[in-house]
Amino acid sequence: MELFDTFIQIFGSGIRLGVPLILACLAGLWSERSGVVDIGLEGKMLTGAFAGAAFATFTGSAWIGLLAGVTATVVASLIHGYASIDQRANQIVSGTAINMVADGLTALIGNAIWSQGGRTPQLSDTALFNAITLPFAESFGAVPIVGSIYRHLISGHDIVTYAAFALVPLTYWALYSTRFGLRLRAVGENPAAVDTAGISVRGLRYSAVIICGVLVGLSGVYLSLAQAAFFQPHMSAGKGFIALAALVFAKWRPWPALATCLLFGFLDALATRLQGVELPAIGAIPVQAIQSLPYILTVVLLAGFIGKAIPPRASGIPYVKER
């Protein structure tokens, strides 16, 4: 029973740590399914976290913060989109640029406004997305196992977390059950087929890039307005790249993306809990080993040692009409 509770707790922690990954991973999914490779997720996450925290600080409203965060990431996405779609740039270079600019600019502006080394002040409760206790969480929570799961895993998250989980089926539905989704999947594989079917490749890709901006913006806002209560420079701490790894690992599909992000979140939670803990028969596992597991798994997958991750065929390649 104690083991079960521990598991529930670590899993709960994994969910909270996994939420920004889920949102960023879905963002990457939309973009890359359309053929625009996005290694700028990390930078956009920071952008969203900063803009969200800054505006929440000014206005005291989490919702305005959210709006600002999402707007900022959409702008960043559009810059990447312009470079990738219209300027036919190297998308890796463009994404790297976004990462660098976002990393520097958020810290710089934060420092210029609040003189706290780039941090925003601690946000008040109204400017945050707080945990929502679902009905009967307390009373039902007493029931063994099911109640515990309900109380600790299902109840007690903030609205962004619930949104993240809702966005997975939504993405799945949009991708596989709507006209837009079909076209998007097609344009990432063979833009010429889409073009000859009389559909605008450019329009589709820009739409995807904007959706990517909205989702990764949510992810950033979650960092500063739900997970922490302020923005702090570099606070994304590689989550954008983990999300990218998860995307590869999930082979660009929504449900596996959710599973992978939860796994990675779970690993993160586990790494934190196992700090300095001696495990029976194994001894202390270096937390770094667990922390680097997502990266190692991704490399192994990419190398085709456990299945093969094949990206959308046209991803990273600017579309040029050929003769």
Next chain:
Amino acid sequence: MFGRNSNIMTTALFAGGLFTSAAYAADIKPAIIYDLGHKFDASFNEGVFHGAEKFKKDSGVDYRDLEIQNDAEREQDLRKFAKAGYSPIMTVGFSWATALGKVADEFPNTKFAIIDADVDKPNVQSIKFKEQEGSFLVGVIAAKTSKTGKVGFVGGMDIPLISAFGCGYAQGVKYVNDKDEVFANMTGTDFHAWTDPVKGGELAKSQMDRGADIVYAAAGATGQGVLKAAADAGKLGIGVDSDQDNLFPGKVLTSMLKHVDVATYKSFMDAKNGTWKPGLLLLGLKEGGVDYATDEWNKSVLTPEAKAAADAAKADIISGKIQVHDFRTDNKCPV
């Protein structure tokens, strides 16, 4: 915020300096370089800042300060201050030890100070604290306040210094009730551990899930995540270094005060008065270097009973009746 409950202590500590200052007034250019984790961490670095601000107010002498952003900058920044004629230069945190060891030799006429480490140079003042004693007191308060008999400790980096906090705390808890449980976790193993409130919050949540109703954070800026998690869960946190009771009023039981503010103030003031001395300063309860916080924000949660127990323990420690073990002496904790 400065010296709220410890005005008497502070005044007692360096009253002499204050009153004799005029006679030896010298032109000094004090400077502070903070540790990673930022100036306004509401904790360790911020304490130094408040000490310096008070110094500025009292003496009229301005000071420079600087935040660094990565480990690699330390030496250059330190040298830059020394080069520019700043003295005394206060370096905040043990991470400065190596860089200071080098630079202090290059500028033998500059006065340096370091908090939390011992750098044995003729021009360096090393200021260390008996964190275990202050932690003992908050441990007593935690044990007296806890309803579940389970309390938590979230440390920053897994190093002996932080273990000394945790060990002192555990001794205090066990002193009150030997059956009480203390859950202890460390956030990380490198300097990111000081700046990761999310991880801190997660650790606090895990301890609260296991039944802890009071969590003590000794983790720099990471601690804010711990206090927030405790406040969000309707439990109590214990702050560290600076008085953090106001961060979540009514949700922070008390704070273990590590008077880096006082130490900074004194170091600067001594330099101004010409009474600055190099060497090791070891500050405990007796010297007013550590304490626990009582103020308007925690009076609703800090029961008179708990306060009385803490004050009794404090008197016993000062008198030597209670010996609080320092983890750093043998890397072991007796409880």
Next chain:
Amino acid sequence: MAAPVAAGEDRVTTDAGRAPPAIELIGIDKSFGPVHANKNVNLRVERGVIHGIVGENGAGKSTLMSILYGFYEADAGEIRINGEPVRIRSSKEAISHGIGMVHQHFMLVYPLSVLDNVMLGAEGGPLLANGANAIRRRLAELGKEYGLEVDPDAIVGELSVGLQQRVEILKALVRGAEILVLDEPTAVLTPAEADQLFEMLRVLKSENKTIIFITHKLREIMSLTDRVSVMRRGEMVATFDTARTSPPELADAMVGRKVILKIDKSEAHPGRVALEVRNLVVRDDRDVVRVNGVSFVLREGEILGVAGVAGNGQSELLEALAGIRPLSAGEILVDGEPLPPAEHNPHAERLIGIGHVPEDRHRVGLVMPFEACESAMLGFHYETVYGRGLLYDRKAIIDDAEHKMEAFDVRPRAPLLKTANFSGGNQQKLVLAREIERNPKIMLVGQPTRGVDIGAIEFIHKRIVAQRDAGKALLLVSVELDEIFALSDRIIVLCGGRITGERRAEDTNAQDLGLLMAGVDERAA
């Protein structure tokens, strides 16, 4: 032989009451930079017929169809659909005018299902479910009606090429295409698959659909089409009723009465066998067999021409011989000795004296951003001529390039100029200079004068013949029949990856070769 009619004119007099032609293209003109792809092209396609368009590679067929399909806009000219002048600025507009197109390279999304592919762009609403059901029904109907059965839930990438093409046709039909354009549809099909396709097209025709069928295979034209138009060098040169023309007449029209460049060529004195190929089988990147059991010998002091319509295995043959493409079966013998697998690579083959002028100098033969002198040593860059020690001897590299440029009259004579800045002819001379100056005993030459101006063609031809006279063995691959005639001593014709015939140059003519190229096997003829 019947005289070809003027382009665009109809030999069948139209009755006043008859429906207007399905398509009329009037004066279509299109240039890509310096390339004049379509010159004042007229075309008239009647409703309910299968209308073939033939022409050699680069004759402008695909460009014309791309204009019809709205992929490009013509610089000048008019399009009429059912007699109505229309502007087609996008594929979407073409589709709305009832035009469907099956591209040579399928416009399919391979990881998606047949249903998804067919639906793409014709989803029938923002949600897929309703449209999907409608299209599923429609696919079933079409399947019954035209014999175009295909599992709607199959993943397109897992289907055979023939079925993939069927999906392309279904895509067009589901969109209500009345006019179907097929661009070289049989290029990727097996003969059996091609026959199936023809069956389908005949059924479609019987339903009063109009079909434009682009090919360069005369056999297909003769067996399938009602009418046929011939394009040559961007122009529409003739239109025939298929029933009243013949393969030789079409071949003649396709090839045209070009000025055959006369080369002063002495009689060949073939020596011993330098290269022999036995039962060679070669696959392309998509694992399709492109060379299927080819055997021949090449002697010293002769030029063996490999004729054939583009895409019949010549490229793969050449690449396989040069060591770039692996052999699936068969063997290569050099000087009577089998070439060991370890030496079946470009580097080792160069060492034993096999030179290779690749078909595509832009993509393969040269490195465009390099200085000319650097492109002039590609493949030989390891040689000590260019420096004995660790470092290259820059002067030796430049001198070597200067020497080659001198010998082959490459202009401007600037070894430091970027390769890309030379004209096509001079680039090609640079490639030839590089390969010939190294004095190989066997030369594999692909399309030596493609995109090269007249003056350079003559120069290049002379150098090739000079090599023969010096006792070298040369294999010449060219889709230009007149080039084959001008240079070859002996000619083999490839069709569908097989040799359909071998001729001595003086014993044959364009009509004869045209038949072989069209796959009319001499044994059957």
Next chain:
Amino acid sequence: MSSPLKPLPAWADVALIPLINVAAAFVISGFVVLAIGENPLEAVQILITGALGDLEGIGFTLYYATSFIFTGLAVAICFHAGLFNIGVEGQAYIAGLGAALAALYLGFLPGYSLVVVAIAAAALFGAAFAAIPGYLQAKRDSHIVITTIMFNYIASALMGYLLVDVLRVPGQMNAETPGFSKYAAVPQFHELLAPLGIQWPVTPFNLSFLLALAAALAVWLLIWRTRLGYEVRTVGANATAAIYGGISPSRITIITTLLSGALAGGLAVNVILGQEHRLILEFTGGFGFVGIAVALMGRAHPVGIILAAILFGVLYQGGDELAFDKPKISRDMIVVIQGLVVLFAGALEHMFRRPVSVLLARRTTQPPI
């Protein structure tokens, strides 16, 4: 379809366009400074004085430039083979491990041969760490961009573990190794010049600078004067032509990443052996990423890289002084500039091409050849 552009004259292609791109990055940076309420011109003045105003500033500038030359070369050599190595940061980090292990455990080596071995170890470790993504790209077709990003994090975790749990001095709280012997140190210029009676201020500027210049020369010779370099450029420019020319692209990919990793090791040599004299956490400080900006700005040419590295050295050192004098303009400003350089000189490289060619076409009476 847009009409094809006339090719730009060579001078515009080599100098004008890159200059405009970099200028655009700086102009926008100026607006950023303005937006945070400071005077950009004053900022530039402080920056330049701080970086070049005295010998000390110059020393620091060149110290930083040394690091950037190495990382810039590491990125550039991969560019030549058509590869994008984002992993220079991690490769340099691991190279630092090699340097430290040699310095700490090979102390028996006579005199300054120790530092030579330590430098070699840095190059070796960097190369080995880069070779894994290189191998996976060449043989298993795993995209080198993703794998090198992953390897940066793997390097970070590995080094964190080693420094905290394995190499740390017992009882010491800082995650760092013990100091190296003086024979494992690359001499600093102020030490070298002092016996000659030349007073050079104490700066971390050390002999690695000469090593960096030598590396730049070596890379130049390698790329433009050797067979291997020829093969590297051929693979980068046209892989099909390379195969035709008997060059194996996968072999070249592996060799190039090895060389790139070895060059990344130069960052460790400069920082660890030249300045810190012990291995510390995260000593790479993002300099591996600066290499991307340097390589793009220097157009992957060693001379351009040296110039771009010095410019970034000025930015880093001057930016330090700027952050000191104007706390509002924190060091992050430099990261912003760096990112904007990558954006304009890399991603939006061709944005100004059309307007410039239109402008030039209007200006020149004769069409440019």
